[in-house]
Amino acid sequence: MEVAKVIIDQNSHHTDRPFDYKIPGELREAVKVGSRVQVTFGKGHKKMEGYVLGVKDIEKPRYTIKNLQGVVQNVPPLSELQIDMILWMKKTYLCTYMEAISAVAPPKAYGNIKEKKDVYVRRKISSEKLESQLEKTPNNAKRQREILQYFLEEEELLLKSLPGIKSLYKNAVNALEKKGILEVIEKEKASKLLSMKSPSNPPRVPLTTEQKKALETMKEGFQQTQQNGVKGKTYLLHGVTGSGKTELYLGLIEKALEMGKTAIVLVPEISLTPQTMERFTARFGEAIALIHSSLTLKERYHEWEKIQQGKAKIVIGARSAIFANLENLGMIVVDEEHEYTYKSEQNPKYHAIEIAKYRSEKEGAQVILGSATPSVESYYRGEKGIYELISLDRRVTKHQLPQVEMVDMREELDVGNLSMISGSLKSQIEENLKNRGQTILFLNRRGFSTFLSCKKCGYVEKCQDCDITMTYHLPSDELICHYCGKKKKPITECPDCGSTTIKHFGYGTQKLEKNIENLFPQARILRMDVDTTTEKGAHEKVLNAFKNREADILIGTQMISKGLDFPGVTLVGIIAADSILNLPDFRASERTFQLLTQVAGRAGRGEDLGSVVLQTYKPEHYSIEEAIKQDYVGFYKREIGLREAFEYPPFTALYLVNLMGEDEDKVYNTAIKISKGIRYILKNEGHSDCLEECILGPNPSVITKINKNYRYRILLKNINIDKQLLKKVLKYVCINKRKQFVPDEVNLSIDFNPYSII
Ligand SMILES: Nc1ncnc2c1ncn2[C@@H]1O[C@H](COP(=O)(O)OP(=O)(O)OP(=O)(O)O)[C@@H](O)[C@H]1O
Numbered sequence: 001m002e003v004a005k006v007i008i009d010q011n012s013h014h015t016d017r018p019f020d021y022k023i024p025g026e027l028r029e030a031v032k033v034g035s036r037v038q039v040t041f042g043k044g045h046k047k048m049e050g051y052v053l054g055v056k057d058i059e060k061p062r063y064t065i066k067n068l069q070g071v072v073q074n075v076p077p078l079s080e081l082q083i084d085m086i087l088w089m090k091k092t093y094l095c096t097y098m099e100a101i102s103a104v105a106p107p108k109a110y111g112n113i114k115e116k117k118d119v120y121v122r123r124k125i126s127s128e129k130l131e132s133q134l135e136k137t138p139n140n141a142k143r144q145r146e147i148l149q150y151f152l153e154e155e156e157l158l159l160k161s162l163p164g165i166k167s168l169y170k171n172a173v174n175a176l177e178k179k180g181i182l183e184v185i186e187k188e189k190a191s192k193l194l195s196m197k198s199p200s201n202p203p204r205v206p207l208t209t210e211q212k213k214a215l216e217t218m219k220e221g222f223q224q225t226q227q228n229g230v231k232g233k234t235y236l237l238h239g240v241t242g243s244g245k246t247e248l249y250l251g252l253i254e255k256a257l258e259m260g261k262t263a264i265v266l267v268p269e270i271s272l273t274p275q276t277m278e279r280f281t282a283r284f285g286e287a288i289a290l291i292h293s294s295l296t297l298k299e300r301y302h303e304w305e306k307i308q309q310g311k312a313k314i315v316i317g318a319r320s321a322i323f324a325n326l327e328n329l330g331m332i333v334v335d336e337e338h339e340y341t342y343k344s345e346q347n348p349k350y351h352a353i354e355i356a357k358y359r360s361e362k363e364g365a366q367v368i369l370g371s372a373t374p375s376v377e378s379y380y381r382g383e384k385g386i387y388e389l390i391s392l393d394r395r396v397t398k399h400q401l402p403q404v405e406m407v408d409m410r411e412e413l414d415v416g417n418l419s420m421i422s423g424s425l426k427s428q429i430e431e432n433l434k435n436r437g438q439t440i441l442f443l444n445r446r447g448f449s450t451f452l453s454c455k456k457c458g459y460v461e462k463c464q465d466c467d468i469t470m471t472y473h474l475p476s477d478e479l480i481c482h483y484c485g486k487k488k489k490p491i492t493e494c495p496d497c498g499s500t501t502i503k504h505f506g507y508g509t510q511k512l513e514k515n516i517e518n519l520f521p522q523a524r525i526l527r528m529d530v531d532t533t534t535e536k537g538a539h540e541k542v543l544n545a546f547k548n549r550e551a552d553i554l555i556g557t558q559m560i561s562k563g564l565d566f567p568g569v570t571l572v573g574i575i576a577a578d579s580i581l582n583l584p585d586f587r588a589s590e591r592t593f594q595l596l597t598q599v600a601g602r603a604g605r606g607e608d609l610g611s612v613v614l615q616t617y618k619p620e621h622y623s624i625e626e627a628i629k630q631d632y633v634g635f636y637k638r639e640i641g642l643r644e645a646f647e648y649p650p651f652t653a654l655y656l657v658n659l660m661g662e663d664e665d666k667v668y669n670t671a672i673k674i675s676k677g678i679r680y681i682l683k684n685e686g687h688s689d690c691l692e693e694c695i696l697g698p699n700p701s702v703i704t705k706i707n708k709n710y711r712y713r714i715l716l717k718n719i720n721i722d723k724q725l726l727k728k729v730l731k732y733v734c735i736n737k738r739k740q741f742v743p744d745e746v747n748l749s750i751d752f753n754p755y756s757i758i
C-alpha cells in the first residue's frame, strides 16, 4: 500500500512531524512527492492541507491510516531541490518543517488568486455616427444619453470611471451594447510593477582596466566551474563606492545566460529603486522577474509564475528571492553583502548568503558577494582564501573618493554653537547652494525629538508595552513607539512629580528639516524616512524628484545611505556620526563604519569633486577615524583584532536562545531551566571547565520588553567546545525536550549567527 508522508500546514511544534496518509487508487497519478494535498486531521477529522515530503510502500500497517482527500489544484509541487533545501534548513536552523516550507515555497496564495480584470467600455462606431445616435436617443433615456456624451470625445473608458457605476448605469451600458454602439471588454489589470521594457541596448560603457581584469577573473572561474562540473566558487568583490560593481554583475549575468544558465541577484530591500532596475532591464528586458515585499499578492503571483514557467532567466529581489525556483542556476549575486536585511528575523532565521552557499554547492552556481564595506566575517574568509578576494580600489569617474572633514561637536559647544549644525557644515551648504550643487544630509533617527523628559525629576516617557522611550513626532504632535507603533499624546505634566517643565531631548530628521528650512529659506528640501515613505511608490517619487534636481537638499535616514548614484551630489553632511556607536552590540563599530563610508560614498560621483562633513562627539573612535579616511582595510585590521580578543565572530560561533512571553516569571524560569539543562549535559560530556565562558545568561535582553512580551536570552559561544556538540545539546534541550522545558505561553526561538545580540 502506498503511503504519503505529509507535513500538516499548521505552524505549531506539536504537529511538527510527518503524518502517514494512504494514497487511494484514484489519486495515485495525481499525488507526487512535493504535492500540496488535502487531508483530515486528528480525532475531529478537521480538514487541513499539507505537503507530501515522501511516499513509501508498506505492507500492512499496524494502525489505521486515513486516506488522502485530494490534491490542491494549481499549486506546483515542491521540486526535489526544494525538498532537499527544506530538510537541510530544518536541520540547520532547528525550525519546524512548516517554517522551512514557508520560507522556500512560493507564497501560499500561489494558484489561489483569481485573475482580476478591469472592465472597459469601448465605442464601436465613429464619433459622428455616435452624435446622430445621441440625437435619436429620447430624452427620457437619461442615463444612456449621459453615457453617450462621454463617448463623443473618448473611445474607451474604464467602466468604473463612468458616473456612479450603479447597476442602473450598467443596464444603460448593456442596452447600448445591444444596439451595437458600445462594447464591454475585459482587460488584464494594468500591473503596478515597474514596466519591463524589452532591452534597449544602451551604449555600453567601456570598462576600466581594473573592472576588466576583475570581470575576466570571475568569468574564467565561472567557465571552469561549468566545464568541470565542480561546485561553484564564492568571490568577494570589494570595490570602493562608485567603482562600478554593478557593471560587473551585468557582465557576469550575460555570461551565465550565454551558457544557458540562470541568475539570482539579491539587493537590499531599500536599493530596489527604479534606478537599479533600469540598469538591469535595459540589458535583459523581460527575462527578469522581480520579487520584493511591497508587491501585491497578485503581482507576486505573476512574478512567481514567470519563474515557475521558466520564462524568467534572472530573478532580482530582496532576501526571499534567494529561494527562487530557477532551473540551471549558474550565478548568484549578493549586492551590498554586508546588509543586515539579508538576515531573516523570523524562523527560520537564515542569512541569504548561507542559502546562496548551499545552492552553490548543490547546483554548482557561482556566488559573487559585492560591497564597498564587506562584513568583517566575509572579509576574514576572503583573507583566509575561503572566498576569492577581488578588489576595485578606484572610482570609475575622474574624481576619486571625496575628502572627509571631521567636525568635533564638543568644540562647537565650547564656542557656544548649541545647534545640530556646525559652523563648517552650514557654510558649506551655503556655498553648495550657490554653486547649484546638491546636498545630502544624513541623520539616522526619524521623528522630531528623541524623547520627552521631566527637567525636575528626570522622568522619561516610555512605551507602556515596550521598554523603550517614545519618540516625539510632528506635525501630528504625538509620541510614537518605534518598536510597536503605539501612539499617545505628549505629556504636559510629569506623572511622577507633577512638574510642568517637560523638555524635549535629542533630535531626529523632522527637527533637522525644520532647522534647515530656517537656515536656508530659499532651498528646496526633500525628506526621506519611514514617515515620508509609507505610501506605495513614495520612495521612488522622492528619489526621482531629487534625481531630476527638483530639490537642493535631501534629508534622510539610512534609507539614503547606499546604492544611490546621483551625479549632482557634491556635498554630504553626516549630522551625528556616533549615533549607533553606543549600542551594546558587538557589531556597533562595524555598523558605524559601514554606514558612514556608504553615506560618504554618495558624494562626488559626477563631474564635480565631492566633499563630506562628518560631525561627531567621538572623533577618537577607530570606526570614525577610519571612516574619515574611507579606509576599509584599515578599519578591518583594527576590528578583527578586537573580535579575536573578545571571542566574537568570526572566531567563535554564536548561538542565541530567545525566550519571550507576557508572564515574566514564566519566561525567566524557563530560561533558567534551559540553561541548567545545557550546562548539565555539557558537564557530563566532560566540559565543566569552560561552561562559564560558553554559556552566558540567562540575562534579560537589552530591550527587556517589546509589545508586552518580556525577553530573556541565553548566549552560547563555542569556546573550547566543538560547534557540532554545542548544537546537538542545544537541539536536545530546546527541541527534543521542549515539551518538558517550555510551557506553551513562552515562545522559544534559536538564532545561529545572530546579526545583533540586542
Ligand atoms: N567603465 C565605466 N565608465 C564610465 N562609467 C561607468 C563605468 N562603469 C560604471 N560606470 C558608471 O558609474 C556609476 C557608478 O557605478 P556603480 O553604481 O556600478 O558603482 P558601485 O560600485 O555599485 O557603487 P556603490 O557601491 O557606491 O553603490 C554608474 O552611474 C555607472 O553607470
Ligand SMILES: [Zn+2]
Pocket (backbone or CB within 6 Å): 454, 455, 456, 457, 458, 459, 494, 495, 496, 497, 498, 499
Ligand atoms: Zn518629574
Ligand SMILES: [Zn+2]
Pocket (backbone or CB within 6 Å): 463, 464, 465, 466, 481, 482, 483, 484, 485, 486, 707
Ligand atoms: Zn511599544
